[in-house]
Amino acid sequence: MSLRSAADKRSKPTFDSEVEAEKIRIVQRNTPLILLGNLFGSMPLLIIFWEQRHANSVLLWEGALVALLALRLLHFLWHKPQLAEAAGTDELRGYDRQQMLLILLTGFIWGAAGWHFFDANEIKNVSFLILTFVSMIAGSLVSLSSRPLSYMLFAAALMTPLIARMVLAQEEFYNWMGFGATVYLLATFGFSRTIHRVMDRSIQLQYENLDLIEDLRQQTERANAASLEKSRFFAAASHDLRQPLQAIGLYSESLAGQLNTVEQHKGLRNIQQGVDSLHELLDALFDVSRLDSGIVTVSRQNFRLDDIIGKLESQFALEARLKGLDFQLACNNLTVDSDPVLLERVLTNLLVNAFRYTDRGGVTVDTELLDNQLVQLHIRDTGVGISSDDLKRIFDEFFQVHNPERDRRHGLGLGLAIVRRIMAMLDHPLDVQSSPGLGTTFTLTLPLAASLPQPVVADRGISLTEDIFTGLKVLVVDNEMVIVDAMKELLHSWGSICHGFISSGAALEAIEQGLQPDLLLVDYRMPGIANGCDLVAQIHQHLPQLPALIITGDTSPEVVEEISSRKLGFMHKPIKPARLRIKASRMLAKYQTEASSR
Incomplete structure (x- = not known):
C-alpha cells in the first residue's frame, strides 16, 4: 500500500x-x-x-x-x-x-x-x-x-x-x-x-x-467551489440588477425629449451619470468574477497588431483633443499570436488609465522588437506617475493611487485588476515602470506570429439616419411590464410603431393573427420552459427572415453559447439606447442587403 x-x-x-x-x-x-x-x-x-x-x-x-x-x-x-x-x-x-x-x-x-x-x-x-x-x-x-x-x-x-x-x-x-x-x-x-x-x-x-x-x-477545492458559487451569485445578481437599470436607462432616454427647462435636463444628466456608473461597476465586477472562475476561455490566433491599434486610435483620439494631449501610435505592421479580444480589452483599460491621469504632454503607444520571436508593446504617458510603494498595489481590486476619496469620476479601481488577470491567462509578461511627476510606462511582451493572418475585410460602416426607425414596426417581448413600457416609450420617441408583450404565448398569438413586425427585441428569460431563443424560432416558422435581437441580463457563458449557436444577435442589459440604435441599425441594414440580393 x-x-x-x-x-x-x-x-x-x-x-x-x-x-x-x-x-x-x-x-x-x-x-x-x-x-x-x-x-x-x-x-x-x-x-x-x-x-x-x-x-x-x-x-x-x-x-x-x-x-x-x-x-x-x-x-x-x-x-x-x-x-x-x-x-x-x-x-x-x-x-x-x-x-x-x-x-x-x-x-x-x-x-x-x-x-x-x-x-x-x-x-x-x-x-x-x-x-x-x-x-x-x-x-x-x-x-x-x-x-x-x-x-x-x-x-x-x-x-x-x-x-x-x-x-x-x-x-x-x-x-x-x-x-x-x-x-x-x-x-x-x-x-x-x-x-x-x-x-x-x-x-x-x-x-x-x-x-x-x-x-x-x-x-483549493473549497476555494474553487467558493469561486464558482461567487460566479453563480454574480450571474444571478447581474440579471436581477440589470433589469431595473435597463428600465431606468430607457426611461431616462425617452424622458430627454419631454423636458423643457435647463434644471430638468441637468437633473436628467445626473440620473444618467448615476446609471452609467452603476452599469460600469456591474460590468467590471462581473468581468473580475468571470476571469477568476475560469469560464473565460482564451482563443489565440495570428492577427495584425495595428488592427487593434487602429480601433483604439479612433476611440481615444477625441479624448486626446479634448484634453489637449499628444496621442501617437506606431506598431510597424507587426503580426502577433494572442487573443485579439482580450488583448484589446487590456490595451483599452491601460489607455483609459493613461488618459485619466495625464493632463499635460501626451500618451504614446509604440513597439520594440526584442528578437525574431518577441515584441514589446509600450503604453507611455506623461501623467502624475506612481510611487514605488504604490506600484506594488496598483493591480489590487479597488486600489486607486490618486483617488482616496473614491470619486467615481476617476474610475472604480478595477481596470488594472482585470488587466493583471487577462495577462496571466494569456501568459504574456507585464511590466510597469513609473516616476512620480514624470509619467508611467506599461510594457506588454507578446509573441510574434509565425505566419500572417488572412486580410481583414474593412467594415464599410452604416449610416445611422433618423429615418431608419421612422415607421418601423418593432415587437418587444419581456417578462417585466416596466421593461416593455420603457422600451415602447423609447421606440416611440424614435418614431417607431411598437407592440409589447410580457409572455411568449401572447406574442406568438399576435403573430399568428397577422402581426408582421420589422424587428424582434426579445428577452432571453421568459415564463415557462421556452426561452427567448425558442420564441424567436417559433416566430421564424411564420416569418423566416425577420431580424431578431435577444436582450438579456443573464451573462453566463451557457446562455451566450446558446444564443450564438442559434445565429442570433444579442445585447446584455442594461443597454444604452445609442448602442441599441447602432446594433439594430446594422441588423436591419444587413437584412435589407440580403433581401435585395435574393
Missing part, C-alpha cells in the same frame, strides 16, 4: 500507528532482497565446508536454511496482496509478528553454523565464519532497521553461538575476539536504533507533507 493511498484513508488520530505500519511495510517490501542475500551469503560456506570433514553437516544446514527461506518466500507471496489493500494496522501487526518469528528462526540457523563449524584449530575457517557473519549483519542492519527488534533478534541469534564458542575456547586470542565480536554486536544495535530514528522521522515527514498536501487540496 502506497503512502498516498494510506494518507487518503487515515485520520489524524491514527497518525502514529500508520507510521508504524509503514515501517512494517518497509521490511515486507525488502523481503525478496533479504532472502536473496541469505541464499547467496550461504553459498561460500557451503563451498568451503563441503570440501572438509563437515560435508554432510553443511549440506544438512544448507537444506534447512533453504527450506526456511522458501517458507518465508511463500509467507511473503501469500500476504502481499492482502497487505497491499490493508488500510489499518491490525493485519500488518499480525504479519509483523509472524515475520519476526521467521527472521528469528533464520538467525538461529545461521547461529547453528557458527556453533557447529567453529574449529579453534582452523584459523582460516574461523576467519571465514567471522567475515561471513559480519557481512550478513551489515546487510541486515539496513534492511531490517525499520523494525529494530527484528534486527536485534536476527543479529543476536546469529552471533551469540559464535561468540560463545570463542569465549569458551582455551586460547586467549579467541577470547579477545569474542569480546570484540560482542562489542561489535552491541554497536550495531546502537547503529540500528540510529537508523531507525532517521527512518522514523523521514516517514513522519512524508506523512506530514501528505497531510499538508491533502489540506492544500481541500482548501
